[in-house]
Each structure stands twice: as C-alpha cells, then as structure tokens.
Amino acid sequence: MxxxxxxxxxxxxxxxxxxxxxxxxxxxPRQTVHYPRKVIEPENMASYRGPLExxxxxxxxxxxxxxxxxxxxxxxxxxxLTVTKGASGKSPEVWLYDFTLCCLCAACVESCxxxxxxxxxxxxxxxxxxxxxxxxxLGQLKSSAKQTS
Amino acid sequence: MELSIASFxxxxxxxxxxxxxxxxxxxxxxxxxxxxxxxxxxxxxxxEVGPWGTIQAVCDSMKLLGxxxxxxxxxxxxxxxxxxxxxFFPVLLLFLPIPFGPYxxxxxxxxxxxxxxxxxxxxxxxxxxxxxxxxxxxGLLGAARAVSQSIAYxxxxxxxxxxVVFLSGSLNLSEIVxxxxxxxxxxxxxxxPLAFFIxxxxxxxxxxxxxxxxxxxxxxLTAGFHTEYSCMGFALFFLSEYANMLLVSFVCATFFxxxxxxxxxxxxxxxxxxxxxxxxxxxxxxxxxxxxxxxQLLNLNxxxxxxxxxxxxxxxAVAIKFFD
Ligand code: SF4
Ligand code: SF4
Numbered sequence: 001m002x003x004x005x006x007x008x009x010x011x012x013x014x015x016x017x018x019x020x021x022x023x024x025x026x027x028x029p030r031q032t033v034h035y036p037r038k039v040i041e042p043e044n045m046a047s048y049r050g051p052l053e054x055x056x057x058x059x060x061x062x063x064x065x066x067x068x069x070x071x072x073x074x075x076x077x078x079x080x081l082t083v084t085k086g087a088s089g090k091s092p093e094v095w096l097y098d099f100t101l102c103c104l105c106a107a108c109v110e111s112c113x114x115x116x117x118x119x120x121x122x123x124x125x126x127x128x129x130x131x132x133x134x135x136x137x138l139g140q141l142k143s144s145a146k147q148t149s
Numbered sequence: 150m151e152l153s154i155a156s157f158x159x160x161x162x163x164x165x166x167x168x169x170x171x172x173x174x175x176x177x178x179x180x181x182x183x184x185x186x187x188x189x190x191x192x193x194x195x196x197e198v199g200p201w202g203t204i205q206a207v208c209d210s211m212k213l214l215g216x217x218x219x220x221x222x223x224x225x226x227x228x229x230x231x232x233x234x235x236x237f238f239p240v241l242l243l244f245l246p247i248p249f250g251p252y253x254x255x256x257x258x259x260x261x262x263x264x265x266x267x268x269x270x271x272x273x274x275x276x277x278x279x280x281x282x283x284x285x286x287x288g289l290l291g292a293a294r295a296v297s298q299s300i301a302y303x304x305x306x307x308x309x310x311x312x313v314v315f316l317s318g319s320l321n322l323s324e325i326v327x328x329x330x331x332x333x334x335x336x337x338x339x340x341x342p343l344a345f346f347i348x349x350x351x352x353x354x355x356x357x358x359x360x361x362x363x364x365x366x367x368x369x370l371t372a373g374f375h376t377e378y379s380c381m382g383f384a385l386f387f388l389s390e391y392a393n394m395l396l397v398s399f400v401c402a403t404f405f406x407x408x409x410x411x412x413x414x415x416x417x418x419x420x421x422x423x424x425x426x427x428x429x430x431x432x433x434x435x436x437x438x439x440x441x442x443x444x445q446l447l448n449l450n451x452x453x454x455x456x457x458x459x460x461x462x463x464x465x466a467v468a469i470k471f472f473d
Contacts, residue, residue, distance in 0.1 A: 018437050026188045031191040034193070
C-alpha cells in the first residue's frame with residue numbers, strides 16, 4: 001500500500017517533468033524549414049540519402065571509378081542496379097539505376113570496393129513519371145562534369 | 150424566479166451570445182490547438198492561410214460545411230441524426246448559470262451547479278446514441294468506453310465540487326464566487342488544493358480529451374463514436390467537444406480560481422482569462438502525455454481519485470463542523 005502511494009507520487013512527479021519538457025519545446029525556436037522561402041543548410045544535408053550518384057573519377061571527373069565488378073548489383077536487395085562492362089578495359093559502359101525500387105539501404109555503397117557510388121543530396125527531386133526515375137548515372141556524371149568544367 | 154417577458158428576453162439574448170461564444174471558441178481553440186501542437190513538436194503549425202495561418206480554422210470549417218452528408222447503410226436514422234443535435238444543444242443550457250461577471254449571468258438560479266451536473270450527462274447519452282446508431286463496431290466500442298469513462302469521472306468530479314459547495318454553503322455559482330476574495334490566496338484553490346487537483350484530472354477525463362480520449366482513440370477506434378459522421382454531424386460533435394472543454398474550464402474558474410474576482414479590478418475579463426489559461430493547459434496536456442490504457446484509466450479513477458475525493462470531502466465536512 002505504502003509502496004503504491006510512493007510510486008504514484010513519483011508518477012505524478014514524472015508528469016511534471018514531461019510537462020516541463022514540452023513546455024520548453026513550446027518556447028524554443030522551430031526546426032521546420034519553409035521550403036519555397038528557405039532551403040536546408042548544406043551542413044545539415046551531410047547525412048541525407050538522396051538517389052545514388054557516381055563519384056567523379058580522380059584525373060577525369062567525367063570518368064567513373066567503377067570497375068564493373070558487379071558487387072553492388074549482387075548486394076542490392078531491390079535489384080535496382082544494372083552495370084555492364086565496356087568492350088575495352090574495366091570501366092562500365094552502362095550504369096542504370098532504378099530509383100523507384102531503391103530503398104536507400106546503402107548495401108551497394110558499402111559493398112563497392114572502389115568507393116564509386118555515394119548518396120546524392122537531391123532533396124528537391126521531383127518526377128512526373130516512373131520512367132523519369134530510371135536514372136542513367138554514367139550520363140549524369142558526364143553532364144555534371146561538363147557543367148563544372 | 151417568475152417568468153416574465155424580460156426574463157425570456159434575457160435568456161434569449163444569453164443563448165444567442167452563448168452560441169456565438171461556442172462557435173468563436175471552437176475556431177479560436179482549433180487554431181491554438183494546432184499551433185500548440187506544432188510548437189511543442191517544434192514545427193510551425195498552420196502557416197499558409199492568412200497571417201500566421203490565422204484563417205486556417207475558418208477555411209477548414211467552411212470546407213467541412215461544404216462536404217456531402219454521407220450516411221452509411223443500416224443506420225438507425227432517427228437516433229443517427231438525433232445524436233449530434235443532442236450533443237450540441239444541452240451544452241447551451243449548461244452555459245446559462247455560469248457567472249461570467251458580476252452582472253453577466255445568463256440565468257441566476259440558486260442551484261446552478263446542480264443544473265450543470267445534471268445536464269452534463271446528455272453529452273454521454275449523445276455519444277452512446279451516436280455509437281449505437283451508426284452500426285459500426287468502432288462506434289459501438291467508443292460508445293461503451295464513453296459510458297464507463299463518464300460514470301467513472303463524474304463521481305470524483307461531483308465530490309470535488311461538493312467540497313467547495315460545503316465551504317461556501319451554496320449551490321449558487323454567483324455566491325460561490327462572491328465567497329472568494331480578489332487575491333489569489335483568497336481563492337478556493339488554496340483551501341481545497343486536493344479537490345482542485347481531482348477536478349483537474351476528472352475534467353480532462355470528462356471532456357474525453359487526451360490522455361483520456363479513449364472513446365475516440367484515433368489509433369485504436371478510427372474516431373470512436375463519431376466514426377460514421379461527416380459534414381455537419383461531425384461539426385456538431387466537434388463544436389460540442391470544444392464547448393464542453395470551455396464549460397469545464399469556466400466551472401473550474403468559478404469554483405477554484407475566484408471566477409470574475411481578480412487582483413485590481415473585478416470583472417468578466419478575469420473569468421475569461423482564467424478559463425482560457427485552463428483551456429491552453431488542457432491543450433498542453435494533450436500534446437505531452439500519451440493516451441492511457443482503458444484499465445489504467447479506470448484504475449486511476451476508482452482506486453485513487455474516488456477515495457481521495459471521499460477523504461477530502463469527509464475532512465472538509467469535519468473541519469466545517471468544528472471550526473465554523
Ligand atoms: S541503396 Fe540499397 S536498394 Fe538502393 S541501389 Fe543500393 S543496394 Fe539497392
Ligand atoms: S561495386 Fe562499385 S566498382 Fe563494382 S560494379 Fe558496383 S559501382 Fe562498380
């Protein structure tokens with residue numbers, strides 16, 4: 001009986017603690033960003049997982065580091081990736097990525113021996129059809145290399 | 150009280166003002182409820198419609214009124230449509246005896262609190278009817294919960310109020326206010342802190358607000374007793390929920406917080422300030438505590454609040470007997 005009473009008084013105290021926490025949150029500044037008026041700071045984007053992108057190669061940013069080893073293709077639980085080796089050398093000829101199937105699990109990123117893939121930070125990506133989300137990452141890499149140069 | 154034309158006019162005007170108060174209260178409280186929820190969760194709440202989203206609640210209610218009245222098959226038509234009406238109109242009556250100010254009282258009756266407690270039960274009847282008539286298992290479960298919850302919470306609530314009634318020796322709300330002083334330490338909350346606490350808990354339970362919102366627990370029962378109501382039916386339930394919140398806040402303000410009495414200048418503003426502070430407190434509670442389980446709710450009431458209320462009442466009675 002005494003224990004139950006003490007427990008309940010402790011419980012009441014915990015209710016006050018809860019109220020003080022939400023009360024503090026009530027008065028502290030908001031965290032949400034209003035999209036069209038403001039965008040998220042780049043430093044807050046570091047951990048954001050957008051659709052995959054290929055890491056630009058070292059001497060030539062239009063070239064991928066990929067060696068077409070198929071590790072990522074096998075690791076992917078959603079079968080989103082298609083990598084085809086080119087006729088000459090190890091570099092890939094086709095690097096397709098189906099974002100509609102991707103669960104952003106990072107199995108591919110972790111399994112890649114050369115660190116050729118990473119998550120992009122495209123928060124505001126919008127597509128109007130499924131096909132628009134079947135991405136050609138090699139093409140993207142080439143066009144972005146052209147843009148920066 | 151003799152019935153004259155003047156008293157009819159008085160009641161008529163009072164009812165009109167109360168309807169205005171109820172609707173205005175719902176619009177304002179929806180805004181503050183959503184803003185409060187947003188701020189507690191560190192997001193901005195309604196933002197786009199009007200400056201700081203102030204018109205959002207008005208737009209939402211317009212949208213609600215424009216909706217189709219959708220009646221599910223196999224409902225009991227009479228009861229189905231009677232329920233929301235029964236939820237809304239008794240609340241009008243409940244506001245009549247509340248002394249908003251020294252002269253601002255709809256109906257000065259000698260047993261005002263009795264009137265309020267007696268007609269407060271209509272809210273539950275409407276919940277039962279709504280749940281039963283809408284031929285829906287969630288509705289029925291919600292109705293069953295509403296009944297046991299309201300029985301559970303009405304008793305400690307009445308006992309807590311009774312302690313204050315013992316103190317002031319009157320059931321008349323105006324006299325209860327007049328027996329308290331203007332300064333906070335002269336209010337009943339300092340004489341009856343336990344009764345105030347019990348009332349505070351049971352008023353949240355009585356109005357079916359979180360953490361005691363079991364009759365309409367969204368995650369378990371969709372929307373409980375008003376699952377099958379759309380458009381005006383839902384709007385009436387919604388209005389009456391907010392009106393009930395306001396009512397219990399007003400009763401709490403009159404009984405424990407000195408009603409229209411306040412520091413510096415007595416007047417109706419003190420009633421409103423106190424009632425709205427309590428309303429915001431209810432909102433704050435809602436976004437802080439998770440919903441209790443049904444057995445926890447009944448345990449809390451029957452094993453703690455009820456015995457405490459009885460002990461409190463007993464001590465009050467003995468103290469009055471010996472010290473008066
Ligand atoms: S993140 Fe996961 S699902 Fe997406 S491509 Fe990589 S392995 Fe496949
Ligand atoms: S695991 Fe890396 S190197 Fe191998 S195919 Fe995939 S991207 Fe290319």
